[in-house]
Amino acid sequence: MSIESVNEFRDKVKNSPELETVLRELFFSDGRLDLPGAVKLGEQHGFSFSEDEIVALFANDNDELSDFELEMVSAGAPINCNSGTSDIQT
Numbered sequence: 425m426s427i428e429s430v431n432e433f434r435d436k437v438k439n440s441p442e443l444e445t446v447l448r449e450l451f452f453s454d455g456r457l458d459l460p461g462a463v464k465l466g467e468q469h470g471f472s473f474s475e476d477e478i479v480a481l482f483a484n485d486n487d488e489l490s491d492f493e494l495e496m497v498s499a500g501a502p503i504n505c506n507s508g509t510s511d512i513q514t
Contacts, residue, residue: 426472426473426477427473427477427480427481427484429466429471429472429473429477430466430471430473430477430478430480430481431481432471433466433469433471433473434481436469436471443465443469446465447462447465450462450465457478459475459478459479460475462475462478463475463478
């Protein structure tokens with residue numbers, strides 16, 4: 425598990441409209457990301473990282489926001505990675 429793995433997953437999401445759509449569904453109505461769901465989604469695509477590593481990536485991220493991230497912010501959804509409680513149903 426590593427922040428590098430989270431970053432690789434983020435890059436994969438940026439390049440996959442289908443995966444981006446699935447990730448969008450992991451945001452709660454108040455803008456929080458379902459962290460357990462995001463970890464599980466990453467695992468389903470061969471990545472291994474923790475909830476804490478997702479939070480650390482965004483806390484230390486100096487990169488420009490992707491179009492998806494800009495859209496989420498402009499829609500009023502703050503990029504807030506407080507842990508959620510629901511899980512992905514497969």
